[in-house]
């Protein structure tokens with residue numbers, strides 16, 4: 729019988745942002761997930777349109793940094809991924825580190841790769857609800873390969 733303990737296998741959305749893709753860090757960043765036991769269940773490279781970038785970050789549309797955030801996310805290709813594993817949503821946020829890289833611990837992705845709060849290398853879903861919505865924003869169900 730499978731172990732039915734307290735942890736749940738989850739899926740979450742991750743985006744390697746244009747700064748990190750442009751610095752040729754895709755492989756180095758994916759290693760942070762895989763060495764913590766998160767699997768890549770889906771991945772694709774995209775160059776977001778203005779419509780996509782605005783819609784993806786619509787939750788921030790009234791914030792002063794929205795326009796710059798949208799422009800940055802459209803500034804080059806991104807790698808969009810579904811990560812899967814036990815407690816993947818919270819664990820991905822831990823692996824990413826704080827939004828502001830000056831507050832992110834060394835050894836987190838943002839601590840090691842981000843250069844500023846608005847060029848911070850990586851996006852990750854922040855709840856079960858946003859994970860579901862954000863995965864559906866980029867992937868059809870038949871593009872996701874459950875690994876666990």
Ligand code: ATP
Nearest residue numbers: 788793797826827845846847848850851852853854
């Ligand atoms: P993300 O959603 O990209 O994973 P996050 O969840 O850590 O990041 P949010 O509060 O959702 O942080 O902000 C979304 C993005 O907006 C941040 O990643 C950052 O690039 C940008 N951002 C947030 N706060 C600021 C700020 N005060 N000044 C400039 N940019 C900001």
Ligand code: MG
Nearest residue numbers: 851852853854
């Ligand atoms: Mg966020």
